[in-house]
Amino acid sequence: MSFEILTYSFMHRALISGIAIAILCSVIGLFLVLRRYSLFGDALAHSSFGGIALGLFAGVYPLWTAYGVSIISALIITKIKDRYNISGDASIAVLLSSGIATGLVIISFSGGFSIDIFSFLFGSILLISVNDTVLILALTGGILIVILLLYRQILYSTFNEEQAKVSGISVEKINYLIIFMAGLTVVTSIQLVGVLLISALFVIPNVTAIMYGRGFKQTAIISISFSVFSVLSGILISYIFDITPAGTIVLFSIGLLAATMGIRSLGLLSKK
Amino acid sequence: MLNAVEISNLTVKYPEVKALDDVSFVVKEGDFLGIIGPNGAGKSTLFDSMLGLNTTYTGTIKFFEQDIKKSKKYHKEIGYVPQKPEFEKNFPATVSDVVRMGLRTESDENKIDEILQQLWIHELRNRRIGELSGGQLQRVFIAKALVNNPKILILDEPVTGVDQQSIELFFSILKKLNSKQGITIIWSSHDLDAVNKLANHVACLNRTLFFHGESEKFFSDDELVKQYSEASMQEHMHHH
Numbered sequence: 001m002s003f004e005i006l007t008y009s010f011m012h013r014a015l016i017s018g019i020a021i022a023i024l025c026s027v028i029g030l031f032l033v034l035r036r037y038s039l040f041g042d043a044l045a046h047s048s049f050g051g052i053a054l055g056l057f058a059g060v061y062p063l064w065t066a067y068g069v070s071i072i073s074a075l076i077i078t079k080i081k082d083r084y085n086i087s088g089d090a091s092i093a094v095l096l097s098s099g100i101a102t103g104l105v106i107i108s109f110s111g112g113f114s115i116d117i118f119s120f121l122f123g124s125i126l127l128i129s130v131n132d133t134v135l136i137l138a139l140t141g142g143i144l145i146v147i148l149l150l151y152r153q154i155l156y157s158t159f160n161e162e163q164a165k166v167s168g169i170s171v172e173k174i175n176y177l178i179i180f181m182a183g184l185t186v187v188t189s190i191q192l193v194g195v196l197l198i199s200a201l202f203v204i205p206n207v208t209a210i211m212y213g214r215g216f217k218q219t220a221i222i223s224i225s226f227s228v229f230s231v232l233s234g235i236l237i238s239y240i241f242d243i244t245p246a247g248t249i250v251l252f253s254i255g256l257l258a259a260t261m262g263i264r265s266l267g268l269l270s271k272k
Numbered sequence: 273m274l275n276a277v278e279i280s281n282l283t284v285k286y287p288e289v290k291a292l293d294d295v296s297f298v299v300k301e302g303d304f305l306g307i308i309g310p311n312g313a314g315k316s317t318l319f320d321s322m323l324g325l326n327t328t329y330t331g332t333i334k335f336f337e338q339d340i341k342k343s344k345k346y347h348k349e350i351g352y353v354p355q356k357p358e359f360e361k362n363f364p365a366t367v368s369d370v371v372r373m374g375l376r377t378e379s380d381e382n383k384i385d386e387i388l389q390q391l392w393i394h395e396l397r398n399r400r401i402g403e404l405s406g407g408q409l410q411r412v413f414i415a416k417a418l419v420n421n422p423k424i425l426i427l428d429e430p431v432t433g434v435d436q437q438s439i440e441l442f443f444s445i446l447k448k449l450n451s452k453q454g455i456t457i458i459w460s461s462h463d464l465d466a467v468n469k470l471a472n473h474v475a476c477l478n479r480t481l482f483f484h485g486e487s488e489k490f491f492s493d494d495e496l497v498k499q500y501s502e503a504s505m506q507e508h509m510h511h512h
Contacts, residue, residue, distance in 0.1 A: 034360055156373040160359055166323045167374065168347035210364050213400055219364035 005239055013133045014125045014245075018235050020140040021192045022201070022227040026209075027147060028185045029202030030220055031178055033210075034158050036088065040077075040179075042199035043092040044186040047073035047099030049195045051187075052120045053106040062120065063132075066187045073099065074183035078176065123194035123246040125235060132191060139188050143181050154178065155216060192231070193246040200250040201227065208257040211264055226256050273300040274336060276424055276456040277322070281331035284317050290479060291317040292329070297475055297484045299458060301423070304450045306471030306487065307460040308500065313478045315460045316355075319428055322458075323352055335424065348376060351417030355428040357409055361402045367412050368397040374416035387415045391445060407438025414445065425449065427459045443470060464497070476500055 005011055025041075032040050051069030055062030073095055081091045107117060119127065128136075147154060157164040157171045165171050189198055209223035234249030263269055277299040284292040292314045299305050309315055320326035322333055324340060324347070332339055335346035351374075359365075365373075371384050388394040391411045396404065401412060417425060427446075434442070447470060449455045461467050467474060467487065474490040476483040482500070483490055490496055 034363060036360075152373060152375075155365075155369075159363060159365065159370070159373060160357070162325065163352065163354060163357075164373075165325060166347075166350070166352045167376070168344060210362055214364060215366035215398070215400075216364050216369045 005236070010126055010128075011235075011239070013128050013130065014235050015232060017128050017133050017136045018125060018192055018231040018249075019228055020136050021189045022231040023224050024140045024143060024185050025189055025198075025201035026205045026223040026227040027144065027220060028178070028182050030206045030209075030223055031154060031158050032182060033203055033206045035178075038203045039089065039092050039096075039199060040182060041186055041202035043077065043096040043099075044070050044074055044183055045190065045195045045198040046096040048187050048190065049120070050099040050102035050106070052190075052195075053103040053110075053117070056114070056116055057106050057110045062116070063187060063190070066190065067184065069099070070187045071180060071183040074179045075176070078179050119194075120190055121194050121196055122244060123190065123192050123197070125192045125245050126239070128191055136188055136191075139184055143184065146177070146181065150174065150177070193249060197246050197250050200253060204250070204253040204257055205230070208253075208260045211260050212269060226253065230256065273302065275299070275334070276301045276303070276336060277458065278334040278337070279322075279331070280334075282318070282321065282329055282333065283331055284314070284321060284326065284329045292321075293480045294331075295477070295481045296331075297481060299456060299473070301456055302450070302454050303473050304446075304457045304471045305459065305473045305475060306467035307458065307475045307477055308462070308464065308467055309460075309477035309482075315477055316428065318477065319426060319460065322426065323350070348420060349423045351414075351420065351422035351425045353410070353413050353417050353425070353427040357413045359401065363400075363402060365401055366398050367393060367401060367404070367415075370401055370412055371415045371419055374419045376420050383419060387419050391415050391418075392441065405438075406434045407441070410434055410438065410442060411445075414442075418449070422455065424456045424458065427457070429460050429462060446470060464500075 029041065032038060048066040048070040051066035052062040054060075054069065055065035058065070077091050077095045080086055080094070081088060086094075153164070153169045153174050154177075156167065157169055157174045161171050164174075186198055189201055193201060205223040205227040206219075208226055209219045212219065212222055214222065230252035231249050233252050235245050237243075237252075238245040238248040260269075275298050279298070280296045282292055282295040283290065295314075295318065307315055307318070317326065321329050322340070327341070332341075334340065335349060338346055340346055368381075368384055368388070371387060372379060375383070385394065385397075388397055391414060393408060393411050393415065396408060396412075401409065404412065414425075414427075443466060446457060446459070450457050457471075459467075459471065468491045471487050473485065474483065474487040475481060476490065476496075483496055
């Protein structure tokens with residue numbers, strides 16, 4: 001085995017985009033997990049599948065339609081939840097199946113599954129273009145800046161909405177902002193792991209990091225490190241053994257979770 | 273002395289019942305007001321209205337002469353300690369993370385250290401909040417409420433589920449905040465003895481304001497105390 005693969009420019013693009021997506025997903029995912037919205041990413045990804053099918057059918061770049069559908073769905077899910085008092089998990093289930101159903105109907109109109117659909121379902125990080133890489137970097141930068149600027153408000157309203165409200169934070173606006181950013185993140189990440197495995201990037205590194213019993217910033221850093229490690233290892237190993245990157249990334253992530261659980265049950269994770 | 277809080281003709285109607293009926297009272301700056309009343313007397317509704325969580329009331333609520341419906345400025349003058357701090361048990365936040373959330377200005381670690389020391393929880397600053405006892409948690413939430421130097425501290429029956437030793441410590445902290453630092457305290461409680469010991473004013477609430485005045489007057493009037501006790505006993509029986 002040589003380091004030749006590190007000289008390919010498609011590999012550079014894949015690794016750079018992969019790192020950006022890994023960071024973005026663990027940061028947004030941490031807030032979603034703590035708000036008991038773990039499956040929200042999954043629901044948005046499935047609904048954006050409808051958007052992808054629409055784009056392919058209409059001959060528009062599918063990720064643009066996916067962005068639109070994902071953000072609209074994110075806002076609808078929040079409204080439905082508030083307006084009709086449907087529980088969070090049930091509204092996620094509704095959104096998830098509506099997206100896939102719409103996608104399937106549109107696909108059958110356009111003559112069945114094509115190779116394009118598969119690349120969106122399972123990711124295609126090695127095929128990522130220069131334009132996509134730039135877009136991913138710009139979105140990651142933008143979202144991270146917003147989070148840093150509103151860090152206290154976002155953290156406080158995640159911790160306890162009522163107390164955040166009392167302290168003068170516009171909790172509702174913050175909630176919509178997080179949902180909006182989650183919508184953007186999901187579609188951006190589709191290129192890395194595909195529609196079906198998105199929630200793994202949002203949830204697994206964070207569940208793992210929370211077990212280390214540290215403060216908020218340290219937990220975020222642990223989560224980002226695990227996520228970046230899984231993505232880099234996943235992309236490289238999958239290329240070397242010619243297997244699917246998406247599945248490999250997620251298995252690495254699950255491996256870290258299992259190892260952490262093992263360390264913890266041996267009592268080696270001392271509480272501070 | 274300025275009026276720290278001025279409540280006039282506050283009425284809150286729920287579909288079937290009036291939760292608060294024409295309640296008016298004034299809290300002067302530096303007062304320590306104990307609000308007592310049976311379960312369902314409207315204490316939580318009163319607090320929710322004062323804190324901006326319930327806006328469907330008639331009447332006015334003013335902090336330092338400003339109507340809270342017209343000005344948001346009062347927010348920074350209030351520290352609030354909830355009855356039972358609710359959060360995800362495994363929320364990855366340390367004690368200092370939680371206190372820092374209360375800080376409105378740029379992160380000021382010295383201020384956080386100072387408050388933690390003042391409340392005897394400095395040695396806990398790097399502990400996860402999910403690992404703390406009820407009494408420790410209560411002090412963390414007081415620290416969070418105090419870190420902005422509020423002029424008014426509002427506490428909602430904050431001794432539920434806290435051990436006796438912590439309660440004593442909590443009382444002495446409140447006393448000191450009020451007498452040494454001049455913080456106006458509004459505190460709802462079930463514990464008549466504690467209110468008698470700590471507060472200099474009492475408001476007795478049972479949907480309407482039953483009594484409001486100096487606590488000496490209330491506690492020296494056996495008839496009033498008896499009426500209150502009967503009212504809350506009836507309520508107690510009613511609940512069981």
